[in-house]
Amino acid sequence: MEYNFKEIEQKWQLFWKENNAYQVSNKSSKPKFYVLDMFPYPSGAGLHVGHPLGYIASDIYSRYKRLKGFNVLHPMGYDAFGLPAEQYAIEHGVHPAVSTIQNINNFRSQLDKIGFSYDWDREVKTCEPNYYKWTQWIFLQLFKSFYNRQTQKAESIDSLVGLFGSEGNLQHPVPNTQFAPATFSASDWNGFSEKQQQDILMEYRLAFCGYGEVNWCEALGTVLANDEVVNGVSERGGYPVVKKKLRQWYLRITEYADRLLEGLNRIEFSESMKEMQANWIGKSYGANMKFKIAGSNEILEVYTTRPDTIFGVDFMVVAPENEIVEKIKTGEHIAAVNEYVAYVKSRSERERQAEKKISGCFTGAYAINPFNGREIPVWISEYVLAGYGTGAIMAVPCGDERDFKFANHFGIPITNIIGDAFNGTEANATKDAVLNNSDFLNGLVMRDAIAVVNEKIEELGIGKKKVNYKMRDAAFSRQRYWGEPFPIIWKDGIAYPLDESKLPLELPVVESYSPGPEGEGPLANIPEWTSRQLETNTMPGYAGSSWYFLRYMDPHNNETFCDRTVSDYWNQVDLYVGGTEHAVGHLLYSRLWTKVLFDLGHIGFDEPFKKLLNQGMIQGSSRFVYRINGTNQFVSKTLITQEEFYHDNQLDKLHVDVSMVDGFELDINAFKKWRNGEYAQAEFILEDGKYICGAEVEKMSKSKFNTVNPNELVEKYGADTFRMYEMFLGPVEQSKPWDTKGIEGVHRFLKKLWRLILEDGKGLVINNDAPNAAELKVLHKTIKKIEEDTERYSFNTAVSTFMIAVNELSDLKCHKRQVIEPLVIMLTPFAPHIAAELYHAIGNNESVLDAPFPIFDASYVTESTKEYPVSINGRLRTTMNVSLDAIQADVELMVMSNELVQKWMEGKPMKKFIFVKGKMINVVV
């Protein structure tokens, strides 16, 4: 019997479907385990080979845990709201709901072919009303809550209203917002109008309205996502893009900064992931300091983490959009300032920070150093951002590299306050130097001077210690159509929550996706919508994905987003698998939502994901052709280096479909037929009769023509081979370009295993003979290794382990059931179809899906004596026969220094062997 993967895979997929083999119950006597994938955005391009990498890893782990006796929740769904579907609608006139469903169906058929163990009864789609009903409901909970800084948790805003009526807001001052803070008494509060009261409450709500800048494109009449802006102009059409202030919804994530930091200590994310989140939150300890502007009543307030350097301040830098700029610019500098501000307005934050060229403009104003009265010039520059700190810094060129370069560029004299520690050619950011030229701080180590200055500025009332966060409140509205509508009604400029019983507030069908007046969302063009005074913005992509892991637990519940007893049972996600690209977006927002739901008592845990496994990105290996600018001639890659084609600007570099390229050689005929004959007239300048393409590793994407569809590979080799090959490719965590060569080896392995059980022409060759020591050794070392590899998510080495085992058993001509059957069970997570077929073939009627994982017995693999290699100073090598009893540790190598070997050779007795972590590292004589 031959290994007919097609027949086998169809047969078992149908069997499992008909028997609901993957259905999971919310009640079980087994321990629970929750394995989750980051659900995909169903793009029109379909799944490419990069998607399943993480899905296969999580499927293997789920199935493994199931063999280990766990009740495993392993669901899948779709993150179905988002910009690309809307963009597609604008270009092709297909309603996003229609294209999204098509895309989902396509994804589903691709996923089904790979043989995942998802419980599809629990599928969620974020764009469906019965799902986003609860997204809207959670939004309302955010809207109706505030962060009580005294209890450090979210609480109902109603309690705040009561308190304001009786004692004002003394106990609960207004949190940091983009608006001016205010204090008021009970009588103030009771005297306020409804509008005034609601405006104040808005300052406390966890979901609140404010004003924020967006990318505004006048020519397209729309707000653009950062992705749609390239080099300061719109991607479509290349029109200018400017910053525009619009009313926006925000989530007050800043209130949770400390708890989001603290929570990192309780979850198993990689250190680098935790670091990225911590850096994003960006907690710093510093001080706000006030400087008088000479000849004016204006006060310039800066935030600094280094108040100790106050006497080294040689200039101030203010963000160009800081309001104070208008008030302090003077005389002949006004025109230049205006011009510079206009320039900055056209630049994105990213461009501003990444700019290598130093730019800036003197305002004409001087700030006065309160400690020595020195006049300090005030500059503006794009590298200072309005949103961070106070939007102004004090620049200390001897201690900060960027300040140093700025000073050099503009010829600002530099004051040295750290003596020899500053060499005059580069800044030194040390905190350990002794201060010089620093008045009352002279002789102090900088690190210690910080507290001294802080005390002094508070005493003089010119500053205050301040904990600052880089993180800003999360913008939570989009001027788009394809997203969750906000359950908010506006009356007289006041936002009122929709009654929860009226949810879901369904997204209406629109005729046109173009934006409303003044850049409002497309919903503003629907009279029935605006006549009800409903909010016209929609929620961003991350709304639905911030809580979906909860809905999987109880997906059909119409009473609540997830029953508390159910979420208490499944609790946290035990293993979450997904890419690092979500490090600071999705992962931070879902942690926030979880904490709020926990505070309000809706769930019993405040961190959603116990363990995060980051899957690397499978990149595409793109291929390029080079067209001579303005012609139809294509030059082969290596000829480009020749003189006549040398300059880049003479060539257009075009992506070509990787399927038309064999290695690097272009199939010229296929290219001519490509894209309906767009290049039919192409002429080629060849080398050795071949057209050689250029290559680059890039993100896999339809527009780069470098995608590989898993269907092709499943068709050719079967799902089991495909699964194992994706794992064999390398560590799950590692990014790598896709390469299909090598898949044959994995396929050969499966065929070889097959032949251990079923031989061509012979049929079943398995027997019930008792295994010998050699065979048992192979089996048990394999059990140990597979278990270890799986537990540490090292699926690539696990695949190798299987290959070694099958090779060894083949060499031993072992066809014994007692050895082969455990091997087949262990293979189930990796290659479920062939495992099921073989398990069945050797006479088992019960399902291999629930077979117990084989138990490792160390007695089959250990030996009583062993010859140990001895390494001396890492050079000379010899061996030494030692009995295991004498060493009683798992020694792999004995290591000795020259000195010790000398003594050993002289016959001196060794008194003590020193072991470190199971390895002998030294000998005491």
Added chain:
RNA sequence: GCCCGGAUGGCGGAAUUGGUAGACGCGCCAGACUCAAAAUCUGGUAUUCGCAAGGAUGUGCAGGUUCGAUUCCUGUUCCGGGCACCA
């Protein structure tokens, strides 16, 4: 620019905790079986010197710590991810 990763044979990668670098697979070379091919099997395969035995070199680059470094530290180059409205 800032933050986080990565770099090992012709190729993908292994080396789990600082201890024999190159497991396993691909590719390639040679052989067996075959009229032939496919499939399968066996042996070889880091570089270099050598008929061989054996020697030297070798984990992006430059240093450092250590008896011993792919692994730890400092600096550096290149590549990838993120940088707040792609998801």
